[in-house]
Amino acid sequence: MFAAAEESPEHPDISDVLRYLENAPVMLRALQEFISAKQQYEDMLLTRLAAYEGRNAQQNMEEGPAPQEPEFNIEEAEWAPLPDSYDAEEQWLAEAELAPLPDDSEESPEVPVAPMEISSVDEPEEAIREIVLRSRTITIPVPVTHATVAVAVPEVFHPADLGDLPDQFRRELEVPQAEPYTVVREEGNITIVCGICDRQFETLKGWRIYASKKHKQDGFCARCGHNLLLPPEFTAAQRTAAIELHALDWCPRACAAVMDERQVKRRRLNLVGREEDAQYLFVPGEKSHGVKPVIPFGTPHAASLSLPIPMLHPLSNEGGQAG
Structure with a gap:
């Protein structure tokens, strides 16, 4: 290196x-x-x-020379004859004032512009769009009316019809001795007074919601308006459970959703061969056949119970001697 x-x-x-x-x-x-x-x-x-x-x-060759304006000859302007008299001078000034001025197009002739070279790559066009957000308030003329709005009067209490219920269910219900609610009218105001606790409500719907939650422990069904016959020794929790089973299984005024659920459950029980259990679900329009009378909560009656009858056999002599 x-x-x-x-x-x-x-x-x-x-x-x-x-x-x-x-x-x-x-x-x-x-x-x-x-x-x-x-x-x-x-x-x-x-x-x-x-x-x-x-x-x-x-x-540049195609464009040609640009037109030039005629030059102003100062010498010719100096040697131009002036007006001889005062009148001629005024006439000359008037003609000069009235002479038309040259147009802008004559002073600045159009010059052809060479076309711009366009690139082979197409560039995206840009557009500006203005979005204006406005809140519009539309005023609609409405004729003034002085009509008095009628106040809806709550319906009088009517307990549910038990005609379609099987006998074993009908015996478990009784109509309350006192009205579940009363309608009080004072000075145009309507008040719903609960017949169980004397609480006041503005609407019938409010009373139904309150009674369905609070009076279940009293054995009262706010749907059908009946009292469920329960043993006196039942606690509040047992009475609440009994009312809930009644509302789900065989209340005649259950809502459409509960009725549909009963029908589906009853069909499933029939499919698996549990027809006796299916008959304990009340569905309007479907009659029970061959169901043993059952008293789920009330006081048992000897005539309504289907108890097995014991078979008595005579004792043999050997058995009597052994005794």
């Missing part, structure tokens, strides 16, 4: 570089490829520049 450094010229050029890289063929080939690429790029730029110059020269 020291020998090569000593032999190298003081101001090397490209030939010295190529001669130095003869011992490194890979580096020499990389340098040659780089120089070749640069030469091709330079030739392309020169070709494009020549094409642009030729195009500009052709456009």
